[in-house]
Amino acid sequence: MDLHSTGWxxxxxxxxxxxxxxxxxxxxxxxxxxxxxxxxxxxLSPLTPCTADTVFEIASSSKSFTAASVALLVDxxxxxxxVQYESTMSSLLPDDFVMSDPEYTKNVTVADLLGHRSGxxxxxxxxxxxxxxxxxxxxxxxxxxxxxxxAAPVRxxxxxxxxxxxxxxxxxxxxxxxxxxxFLDKYFFGPLDMQSTAYQPSGARAKxxxxxxxxxxYWDEEKSEYLSIYTAEDPEAQGAGGIFTSxxxxxxxxxxxxxxxxxxxxxxxxxxxxxxxxxxxPGSENLDPYTSTTFYTAGLEIYYYKGYAVxxxxxxxxxxxxxxxFVPDLHFGAVIFGNSDxxxxxxxxxxxxxxxxxxxxxxxxxxxxxWQLAHALVLNRTESKDEPPASTxxxxxxxxxxxxxxxxxxxxxxMVVEIKDGSLFVNATERSMGFTLTFEHIANxxxxxxxxxxxxxxxxxxxxxxFVFEGDHVVKMxxxxxxxxxxxxxxxxxxx
Numbered sequence: 001m002d003l004h005s006t007g008w009x010x011x012x013x014x015x016x017x018x019x020x021x022x023x024x025x026x027x028x029x030x031x032x033x034x035x036x037x038x039x040x041x042x043x044l045s046p047l048t049p050c051t052a053d054t055v056f057e058i059a060s061s062s063k064s065f066t067a068a069s070v071a072l073l074v075d076x077x078x079x080x081x082x083v084q085y086e087s088t089m090s091s092l093l094p095d096d097f098v099m100s101d102p103e104y105t106k107n108v109t110v111a112d113l114l115g116h117r118s119g120x121x122x123x124x125x126x127x128x129x130x131x132x133x134x135x136x137x138x139x140x141x142x143x144x145x146x147x148x149x150x151a152a153p154v155r156x157x158x159x160x161x162x163x164x165x166x167x168x169x170x171x172x173x174x175x176x177x178x179x180x181x182x183f184l185d186k187y188f189f190g191p192l193d194m195q196s197t198a199y200q201p202s203g204a205r206a207k208x209x210x211x212x213x214x215x216x217x218y219w220d221e222e223k224s225e226y227l228s229i230y231t232a233e234d235p236e237a238q239g240a241g242g243i244f245t246s247x248x249x250x251x252x253x254x255x256x257x258x259x260x261x262x263x264x265x266x267x268x269x270x271x272x273x274x275x276x277x278x279x280x281x282p283g284s285e286n287l288d289p290y291t292s293t294t295f296y297t298a299g300l301e302i303y304y305y306k307g308y309a310v311x312x313x314x315x316x317x318x319x320x321x322x323x324x325x326f327v328p329d330l331h332f333g334a335v336i337f338g339n340s341d342x343x344x345x346x347x348x349x350x351x352x353x354x355x356x357x358x359x360x361x362x363x364x365x366x367x368x369x370x371w372q373l374a375h376a377l378v379l380n381r382t383e384s385k386d387e388p389p390a391s392t393x394x395x396x397x398x399x400x401x402x403x404x405x406x407x408x409x410x411x412x413x414x415m416v417v418e419i420k421d422g423s424l425f426v427n428a429t430e431r432s433m434g435f436t437l438t439f440e441h442i443a444n445x446x447x448x449x450x451x452x453x454x455x456x457x458x459x460x461x462x463x464x465x466x467f468v469f470e471g472d473h474v475v476k477m478x479x480x481x482x483x484x485x486x487x488x489x490x491x492x493x494x495x496x
Contacts, residue, residue: 019342020219023050027247059315067299115277121484132430136236138170147411162240169239216319229319323347407491
């Protein structure tokens with residue numbers, strides 16, 4: 001494939017229009033030869049072309065660096081003999097790593113965190129951003145584990161958990177006695193000459209990358225236009241995301257992973273990073289043609305296409321999408337970044353096209369089917385889910401002020417229920433994944449639908465809400481904030 005051909009530009013441009021992506025950058029490495037190109041615009045106002053040196057936030061694609069940081073400690077037996085993949089986290093962080101069940105505290109290992117098999121669900125709405133009065137950091141996130149309910153036995157199933165990658169970054173800080181940004185600079189960004197890579201927007205500004213930083217956007221269907229999104233600092237998500245880089249820089253990291261030349265990745269670290277720890281899709285549903293189920297390793301995933309291993313990871317945050325992969329046996333890899341929500345599915349789609357093309361060129365069994373059509377059918381099956389049955393709201397008879405007040409949960413902190421435009425309302429925009437809730441009464445003066453709206457992009461994600469009365473007084477509020485739990489997250493009312 002030729003990134004600079006007219007055909008590729010036309011193809012990518014059409015997909016960007018379809019997925020509503022203002023700017024996209026791609027870098028490819030093929031047997032040591034790198035090519036890269038930007039498409040569209042890094043900014044719409046002022047209009048700025050996107051290039052291969054445009055800097056994007058890569059969200060969860062950052063996890064590969066967190067896993068590699070842990071692998072570096074495991075490999076260094078001279079300085080960190082206690083840090084091994086099967087070491088229990090409570091032995092490494094005895095005062096900080098305490099889970100809500102003593103058996104989990106005693107048994108959860110480093111490998112369990114790396115492979116998303118600790119039994120802890122995401123609890124993504126539990127941690128607080130710098131916008132909060134009491135913001136979280138990696139240590140407070142770790143210490144809050146004791147207040148968060150688990151959802152499954154250890155090592156029984158895959159549950160993606162950003163929190164545990166923040167905990168791993170905290171482990172690296174404690175053992176290395178370096179701040180997270182300094183550790184990344186010293187052991188990865190510096191050795192790879194990744195001069196366009198930084199941690200957090202403030203880090204990008206400190207490295208004078210601001211002029212090359214893309215603006216992030218989402219597509220407003222009602223207005224048929226792009227709306228810009230402010231990219232905030234999120235140190236509370238350290239280790240789970242937060243890295244800013246260009247495709248020209250990140251392809252160096254892909255090469256280092258694929259070739260493991262010794263610095264910063266050696267053979268032993270590579271083996272540890274690619275050890276298969278959990279099935280990401282154990283039911284093997286909605287697989288692409290000729291594609292195996294996916295295994296999660298450590299900040300990376302592996303699946304097989306026509307017998308060739310493909311190592312990858314993706315990332316998604318408000319207004320950003322990223323995807324990278326490499327095929328070790330073919331010495332081929334690619335990086336795809338974009339500056340809108342649509343870049344998340346688009347980058348994955350383009351990556352599969354590239355894998356399909358490079359593997360088919362080597363495969364003895366040529367794929368004669370319409371692969372793009374088959375992949376589109378898989379996407380349609382994945383996205384077509386049955387909508388929950390609609391409820392008919394009943395009249396709100398209890399005075400709405402009865403529900404107003406402050407509610408508290410140790411793991412999820414406080415929420416204040418107030419009245420806005422005649423409805424019960426919660427402003428939770430101070431959280432890392434900020435949101436608001438607008439309540440709609442359904443039945444019994446206790447059952448509600450809480451309409452969750454993202455603090456930046458809006459929208460309506462309805463969830464179950466319950467208020468519990470004792471006599472005439474509300475004493476508890478339950479919210480279905482964690483889908484991997486069987487029950488609700490319960491908040492005790494602490495003020496009228």
